[in-house]
Amino acid sequence: xxxxxxxxxxxxxxxxxxxxxxxxxxxxxxxxxxxxxxxxxxxxxxxxxxxxxxxxxxxxxxxxxxxxxxxxxxxxxxxxxxxxxxxxxxxxxxxxxxxxxxxxxxxxxxxxxxxxxxxxxxxxxxxxxxxxxxxxxxxxxxxxxxxxxxxxxxxxxxxxxxxxxxxxxxxxxxxxxxxxxxxxxxxxxxxxxxxxxxxxxxxxxxxxxxxxxxxxxxxxxxxxxxxxxxxxxxxxxxxxxxxxxxxxxxxxxxxxxxxxxxxxxxxxxxxxxxxxxxxxxxxxxxxxxxxxxxxxxxxxxxxxxxxxxxxxxxxxxxxxxxxxxxxxxxxxxxxxxxxxxxxxxxxxxxxxxxxxxxxxxxxxxxxxxxxxxxxxxxxxxxxxxxxxxxxxxxxxxxxxxxxxxxxxxxxxxxxxxxxxxxxxxxxxxxxxxxxxxxxxxxxxxxxxxxxxxxxxxxxxx
Numbered sequence: 001x002x003x004x005x006x007x008x009x010x011x012x013x014x015x016x017x018x019x020x021x022x023x024x025x026x027x028x029x030x031x032x033x034x035x036x037x038x039x040x041x042x043x044x045x046x047x048x049x050x051x052x053x054x055x056x057x058x059x060x061x062x063x064x065x066x067x068x069x070x071x072x073x074x075x076x077x078x079x080x081x082x083x084x085x086x087x088x089x090x091x092x093x094x095x096x097x098x099x100x101x102x103x104x105x106x107x108x109x110x111x112x113x114x115x116x117x118x119x120x121x122x123x124x125x126x127x128x129x130x131x132x133x134x135x136x137x138x139x140x141x142x143x144x145x146x147x148x149x150x151x152x153x154x155x156x157x158x159x160x161x162x163x164x165x166x167x168x169x170x171x172x173x174x175x176x177x178x179x180x181x182x183x184x185x186x187x188x189x190x191x192x193x194x195x196x197x198x199x200x201x202x203x204x205x206x207x208x209x210x211x212x213x214x215x216x217x218x219x220x221x222x223x224x225x226x227x228x229x230x231x232x233x234x235x236x237x238x239x240x241x242x243x244x245x246x247x248x249x250x251x252x253x254x255x256x257x258x259x260x261x262x263x264x265x266x267x268x269x270x271x272x273x274x275x276x277x278x279x280x281x282x283x284x285x286x287x288x289x290x291x292x293x294x295x296x297x298x299x300x301x302x303x304x305x306x307x308x309x310x311x312x313x314x315x316x317x318x319x320x321x322x323x324x325x326x327x328x329x330x331x332x333x334x335x336x337x338x339x340x341x342x343x344x345x346x347x348x349x350x351x352x353x354x355x356x357x358x359x360x361x362x363x364x365x366x367x368x369x370x371x372x373x374x375x376x377x378x379x380x381x382x383x384x385x386x387x388x389x390x391x392x393x394x395x396x397x398x399x400x401x402x403x404x405x406x407x408x409x410x411x412x413x414x415x416x417x418x419x420x421x422x423x424x425x426x427x428x429x430x431x432x433x434x435x436x437x438x439x440x441x442x443x444x445x446x447x448x449x450x451x452x453x454x455x456x457x458x459x460x461x
Contacts, residue, residue: 115166
């Protein structure tokens with residue numbers, strides 16, 4: 001695959017995660033002397049204008065600081081962003097770049113909420129942003145890609161890969177289903193057929209804890225690198241990227257820089273969601289109930305770490321075995337990462353959206369344990385902690401504002417005020433599916449909440 005002109009990987013979403021993750025991998029290829037692929041970076045919304053301007057003035061270069069759990073910091077100048085696409089309401093620069101024949105991959109990080117999917121993972125056409133885009137605007141990934149791909153179809157119709165890099169289960173499939181639904185609703189049947197035939201949307205699993213950059217990063221960069229960087233970014237030392245190898249128009253040699261190119265991303269996705277994401281929530285809820293503010297201090301609390309360790313070891317690993325991953329090693333790496341005091345990740349951030357995390361991250365393990373004929377004692381701790389956490393919220397005793405995209409505050413306050421609050425919570429089909437009517441699960445939750453209360457996971461601080 002040789003070319004006089006570079007191929008372009010256009011990325012939509014100029015946030016910290018892309019710059020600490022995908023851009024780092026493509027930078028590694030350049031470092032190896034493989035200069036066939038460059039990144040063109042843009043943003044759909046006007047919330048990154050200052051960052052894009054500063055990045056443009058720095059010729060797309062910026063410093064990545066990484067930090068290990070032991071506090072070892074390292075610094076690298078990332079050089080893979082060769083074009084910075086300025087924002088305007090019509091997304092002109094993005095449309096021109098996306099329609100360019102040499103653009104072979106269009107990737108995006110727009111956060112989980114940026115796909116406007118309902119609880120059944122279908123596109124929610126009633127959302128005002130989706131309504132606006134169906135009327136011709138480009139507020140969302142769907143409206144933006146419609147503009148880009150219309151121009152591409154009109155100019156030459158060459159195939160392109162649409163790559164979701166967000167932390168969403170089955171992310172390629174779910175984005176693609178949402179996008180095709182959007183195109184049908186907009187009655188652009190020609191484009192819809194072209195997208196079906198001339199694009200692919202591989203599933204991916206992405207992983208690197210990347211907090212919002214704080215002011216002190218630029219000071220450290222100045223001291224160590226002797227440069228004034230207006231847009232440095234910071235992440236943990238750990239990084240992982242697993243991609244289904246289904247690129248329709250060619251791709252960078254990502255396997256040469258540690259990306260795992262696989263036939264199915266499912267085993268990695270399940271391990272991450274159940275071991276990393278669910279344990280993260282467990283630690284955040286438990287830590288909050290113990291009056292702690294940060295993930296690392298909660299993970300370093302022996303009793304809390306043990307809850308997470310038992311959950312993974314006793315219930316998740318048997319559920320996911322056999323696996324191509326070393327699940328015991330993965331568990332230990334995850335808990336080490338959560339212990340990193342230099343990341344300063346908050347319990348508030350990780351505790352959010354529990355009403356979506358229970359059915360998505362936790363209930364599958366509960367169900368599979370019962371199917372195997374074992375009682376999920378260790379997994380029941382997680383929804384029990386969340387129930388106690390919600391009780392604290394109900395009494396106005398949380399030390400921070402709880403954010404949950406699907407929380408109906410009035411209905412939840414009514415449930416928690418009832419004498420049989422726990423029984424009602426446990427009988428919620430949205431949260432627990434088939435277990436909502438299972439008396440064994442109701443008894444287990446009753447016993448688990450009582451055990452946690454005895455262990456001190458209740459009193460206000």
